[in-house]
Amino acid sequence: MGKKIKFGVVVFPGSNCDADCLWAVRDILNQDAEFIWHESKNIKKYDCLIFPGGFSYGDYLRSGAIARFSKVMESINEFANKKNKFIIGICNGFQILLEAGLLPGTMLHNKNLKFICEYVNVIVENNETPFTNKCEKGQVLKIPVAHGEGNYFCDERTLNTLIATEKIAFRYCDINGNITDEANINGSVYNIAGIMNTKENILGMMPHPERAMIKDLGSEDGKLIWESLINYIKKS
Amino acid sequence: MQNYNVEITDEILKEHNLKKEEYENILKILGRKPNIVELGVFSAMWSEHCSYKHSKPVLKKFPTKGKYVLQGPGENAGIIDTGFDIGVAFKIESHNHPSSVEPFQGAATGVGGILRDIFTMGARPVAILDSLRFGNLNTFKTQHLLKGVVSGIAFYGNCVGVPTVAGETFFEDAYQDNCLVNAMTIGIVNKKKIKKGIAKGPGNPVMYIGALTGRDGIHGASFASAELTEENQKRRSSVQVADPFMEKLLLEATLELIDKNLIIGIQDMGAAGLTSSSSEMAYRAGTGVEIDIDKVPKRELNMNAYEVLLSESQERMLLVCKKGNEKKVEKILKKWGLHAVKIGRVIKEQQFRIYEKGKIVADIPVRALTDSNYKYFPLKKQKGVKPAYLKDINIKIDDIKIPEDLESVLKKLISSPNIACKSNIWRQYDHMVQTNTFTLPGSDSAVINIKDKDLMIATSVDGNGRYVYLDPFLGGMAAVVEAARNVSMSGAQPVAFTNCLNFGNPEDPEIFYQFKKAVEGMAYAAKKLNTPVISGNVSFYNESPENAIYPTPVVGMVGYIKGKNKRYAKQYFKNEGDIIVLLGEIKEEIGASEYLKEIHNLIKGPVPAIDLKREINLQKTCVEGIKKEIIISAHDISKGGLAIALVECCISGSLHGNKAIGAYIELQSDIRVDALLFGETQSRAIVTVKRENLLKLKRIASKNKIIATEIGKTGGNRLIINIDWASKKYSKKLNIDIDEIKKLWMSGVNEYV
Numbered sequence: 001m002g003k004k005i006k007f008g009v010v011v012f013p014g015s016n017c018d019a020d021c022l023w024a025v026r027d028i029l030n031q032d033a034e035f036i037w038h039e040s041k042n043i044k045k046y047d048c049l050i051f052p053g054g055f056s057y058g059d060y061l062r063s064g065a066i067a068r069f070s071k072v073m074e075s076i077n078e079f080a081n082k083k084n085k086f087i088i089g090i091c092n093g094f095q096i097l098l099e100a101g102l103l104p105g106t107m108l109h110n111k112n113l114k115f116i117c118e119y120v121n122v123i124v125e126n127n128e129t130p131f132t133n134k135c136e137k138g139q140v141l142k143i144p145v146a147h148g149e150g151n152y153f154c155d156e157r158t159l160n161t162l163i164a165t166e167k168i169a170f171r172y173c174d175i176n177g178n179i180t181d182e183a184n185i186n187g188s189v190y191n192i193a194g195i196m197n198t199k200e201n202i203l204g205m206m207p208h209p210e211r212a213m214i215k216d217l218g219s220e221d222g223k224l225i226w227e228s229l230i231n232y233i234k235k236s
Numbered sequence: 237m238q239n240y241n242v243e244i245t246d247e248i249l250k251e252h253n254l255k256k257e258e259y260e261n262i263l264k265i266l267g268r269k270p271n272i273v274e275l276g277v278f279s280a281m282w283s284e285h286c287s288y289k290h291s292k293p294v295l296k297k298f299p300t301k302g303k304y305v306l307q308g309p310g311e312n313a314g315i316i317d318t319g320f321d322i323g324v325a326f327k328i329e330s331h332n333h334p335s336s337v338e339p340f341q342g343a344a345t346g347v348g349g350i351l352r353d354i355f356t357m358g359a360r361p362v363a364i365l366d367s368l369r370f371g372n373l374n375t376f377k378t379q380h381l382l383k384g385v386v387s388g389i390a391f392y393g394n395c396v397g398v399p400t401v402a403g404e405t406f407f408e409d410a411y412q413d414n415c416l417v418n419a420m421t422i423g424i425v426n427k428k429k430i431k432k433g434i435a436k437g438p439g440n441p442v443m444y445i446g447a448l449t450g451r452d453g454i455h456g457a458s459f460a461s462a463e464l465t466e467e468n469q470k471r472r473s474s475v476q477v478a479d480p481f482m483e484k485l486l487l488e489a490t491l492e493l494i495d496k497n498l499i500i501g502i503q504d505m506g507a508a509g510l511t512s513s514s515s516e517m518a519y520r521a522g523t524g525v526e527i528d529i530d531k532v533p534k535r536e537l538n539m540n541a542y543e544v545l546l547s548e549s550q551e552r553m554l555l556v557c558k559k560g561n562e563k564k565v566e567k568i569l570k571k572w573g574l575h576a577v578k579i580g581r582v583i584k585e586q587q588f589r590i591y592e593k594g595k596i597v598a599d600i601p602v603r604a605l606t607d608s609n610y611k612y613f614p615l616k617k618q619k620g621v622k623p624a625y626l627k628d629i630n631i632k633i634d635d636i637k638i639p640e641d642l643e644s645v646l647k648k649l650i651s652s653p654n655i656a657c658k659s660n661i662w663r664q665y666d667h668m669v670q671t672n673t674f675t676l677p678g679s680d681s682a683v684i685n686i687k688d689k690d691l692m693i694a695t696s697v698d699g700n701g702r703y704v705y706l707d708p709f710l711g712g713m714a715a716v717v718e719a720a721r722n723v724s725m726s727g728a729q730p731v732a733f734t735n736c737l738n739f740g741n742p743e744d745p746e747i748f749y750q751f752k753k754a755v756e757g758m759a760y761a762a763k764k765l766n767t768p769v770i771s772g773n774v775s776f777y778n779e780s781p782e783n784a785i786y787p788t789p790v791v792g793m794v795g796y797i798k799g800k801n802k803r804y805a806k807q808y809f810k811n812e813g814d815i816i817v818l819l820g821e822i823k824e825e826i827g828a829s830e831y832l833k834e835i836h837n838l839i840k841g842p843v844p845a846i847d848l849k850r851e852i853n854l855q856k857t858c859v860e861g862i863k864k865e866i867i868i869s870a871h872d873i874s875k876g877g878l879a880i881a882l883v884e885c886c887i888s889g890s891l892h893g894n895k896a897i898g899a900y901i902e903l904q905s906d907i908r909v910d911a912l913l914f915g916e917t918q919s920r921a922i923v924t925v926k927r928e929n930l931l932k933l934k935r936i937a938s939k940n941k942i943i944a945t946e947i948g949k950t951g952g953n954r955l956i957i958n959i960d961w962a963s964k965k966y967s968k969k970l971n972i973d974i975d976e977i978k979k980l981w982m983s984g985v986n987e988y989v
Contacts, residue, residue, distance in 0.1 A: 115394055
């Protein structure tokens with residue numbers, strides 16, 4: 001067992017997956033976790049910050065566009081540059097990390113211009129990362145999405161870099177792991193569902209691993225992502 | 237300041253939807269002529285929407301008490317006990333008129349209103365359901381309304397972070413000019429922290445929180461209390477604009493205020509805005525209120541008292557706190573980026589008194605606005621007249637030709653709008669947020685887990701307007717029975733329900749007859765099923781110059797699954813090789829069915845009969861079977877009959893990433909084959925069990941006097957139905973590819989959303 005990992009779930013006024021993230025790491029995985037109000041600057045003590053899904057400030061302008069200017073974001077670069085500090089942005093949290101420049105690229109509206117909530121399959125592209133080391137390479141995870149703006153886009157150069165440096169964590173695929181247009185529910189470039197920064201201590205992903213924690217919810221595959229991180233931090 | 241003492245002409249009365257005799261009553265109440273502000277206040281509070289003047293005497297027929305009821309009708313929402321330290325608050329409400337005019341905003345604000353009704357009680361919303369009715373799907377108008385309504389619901393619920401877990405959507409010509417949008421919310425409340433809409437304690441401050449007041453929605457309540465004519469449709473200013481982010485802030489701030497025990501009473505400014513919230517809160521406490529219009533936070537310049545009082549701007553709430561707590565209230569609101577403004581105070585005198593620029597601009601006895609027992613309250617005592625159309629409404633079954641090609645009948649039915657899959661609707665709703673949705677949309681009822689408690693909630697929203705149109709009493713019963721049955725298919729004991737009663741113009745005696753009979757049918761079923769009514773809403777005037785809607789009572793049922801093991805079932809086949817059992821009877825009933833409408837183009841009765849004793853026994857059988865882990869899947873038989881239910885059992889699981897599973901069915905029966913396959917006989921279910929548990933199921937069924945017939949086995953990728961008549965010459969065989977039928981099912985409605 002050993003020491004528990006300390007998670008901080010950043011809460012913006014319109015976050016709505018904050019409680020689910022807390023539940024996933026604290027109640028299901030038995031780690032330390034607490035909420036961090038967006039006006040707090042005291043984030044040093046956490047091993048991992050979670051930027052949960054939701055509509056941080058209503059997102060009428062563009063998802064995550066306002067949240068990046070909040071107080072908690074002021075010290076985020078410093079946090080990210082430290083050793084053994086991790087950040088996971090899920091859905092709206094991913095959008096905020098993009099807006100803040102912590103991850104490359106941007107989000108467009110889903111290609112069908114509608115909100116989509118459903119279980120999707122993603123394939124693990126790289127399993128030698130802090131966030132995926134408990135997965136097999138090429139493993140298909142069943143995790144739900146719920147977003148209107150999840151169509152990941154970046155320019156070709158960025159994409160080539162992401163591919164060459166193996167910073168793509170997950171890609172949308174079918175149940176057998178085939179990467180098809182049909183499986184690419186929101187129209188993302190290269191079927192991208194999740195990416196990491198160069199240092200591989202920041203993960204942004206559209207699917208919600210905190211919603212796939214117990215069988216009754218339809219899948220337990222989300223656990224693998226949290227467990228990978230816990231495993232990595234404990235070993236390091 | 238404006239001069240409000242204008243001459244009250246007939247034209248002004250008409251604009252305010254007030255009858256001459258109602259105006260006479262106003263004169264008697266005030267002992268003088270009202271000014272225009274007061275007239276506006278009366279107009280809003282005496283509208284059907286706020287006063288229930290046509291419906292109240294009839295609504296008394298509902299049973300509203302029971303061992304589980306903590307809060308019955310009359311509050312922002314009803315609450316039932318769970319046996320734990322929490323209660324379940326829920327209510328359904330209509331937003332039909334606004335949605336018909338502006339579907340996106342109309343539906344969105346409808347969701348907003350019902351959410352506020354729940355969290356003002358101190359309950360955190362955990363689920364939204366919606367019940368929708370539209371006209372002909374092949375018309376541009378319906379496609380436009382459908383898209384707008386669905387995206388409006390999604391826009392709001394998704395942002396606030398409450399999952400939309402279940403619902404129903406139907407298409408009938410009768411709703412062409414008046415779509416129905418009914419939204420229900422369920423919340424969980426700590427029993428010790430239940431709040432009510434009361435303005436107790438003279439001297440206590442009345443505070444305003446939330447969005448600013450604008451000119452939107454002025455006279456929304458009276459707009460909803462008139463027929464939708466072309467002229468009326470132009471009243472777009474009556475539709476309010478939704479801001480779900482503001483709602484989310486209000487929700488969190490309100491729950492924090494209640495949690496810290498800072499407030500005495502709180503209410504949403506819903507229909508008739510500030511006027512209704514303040515007067516109703518005073519009425520419930522036996523007090524009065526004074527409000528200063530100048531202090532009300534406004535969004536627009538030069539708004540006068542009339543506009544401020546009648547504005548229906550969204551996301552606003554009124555609260556009363558203990559004197560001295562104002563600063564604490566303000567501090568919490570500030571944390572959420574909101575303001576709390578003291579706009580008045582509670583007074584002992586039971587008056588609704590409004591000041592502007594230091595002068596009184598309205599002064600009305602609170603009871604005259606809110607109490608249906610008040611001497612001059614415009615309660616209507618009406619009698620219904622049996623509608624002429626009911627005289628010749630039933631088919632003679634022998635006149636209906638039995639189709640030769642049953643496979644094509646099945647295919648046509650599965651892709652017909654009322655049966656086809658609605659996944660493109662609920663795919664737009666976040667139905668998973670809060671991580672409690674154990675049964676996702678697309679099953680008979682949603683199952684919501686309550687974390688840390690040995691408790692789950694099953695819920696379903698149901699109504700069949702066609703049944704009620706063809707037989708108001710039986711149709712009313714059917715709405716309650718079907719909702720309860722759907723809940724029991726998950727393994728839950730139905731506990732209580734809320735209802736939304738959508739009808740035409742109640743001043744028409746034939747419409748009133750439909751209303752009265754439907755309520756009587758619902759009340760009768762509710763008593764027998766032991767499921768009281770704890771909240772509800774009436775929506776009249778759902779008609780255009782061409783026609784009235786089908787009388788459409790909608791029932792939102794809530795049931796409990798208790799116990800450590802949290803056993804529940806879903807509607808679709810789970811494994812290959814399970815035994816398929818039909819619970820219930822096979823009768824020759826094709827009246828009122830989708831089959832009769834889609835295949836024979838007939839909307840005729842008789843509506844299938846209901847034996848309440850048998851219904852209760854069927855539900856008991858399913859609940860017990862599921863609890864004991866004998867029943868693996870359970871699906872009730874309703875629209876489209878046995879054959880459609882079987883198809884749904886085969887394919888509906890594949891919507892959430894499970895496999896579609898075929899079945900081999902043998903039916904032995906001597907009744908008409910169309911009635912056998914497509915008849916909508918009540919009180920029936922298809923369940924699956926393991927071979928070794930079949931006898932156990934049969935024992936439970938026989939104890940409950942329910943016929944349990946083994947009809948087949950799951951497996952393969954085809955649905956094969958063999959019908960074996962006693963005299964072999966009528967034997968029939970249907971053999972359908974599961975993937976092919978799924979395609980048809982997925983195409984009927986989804987392409988229009």
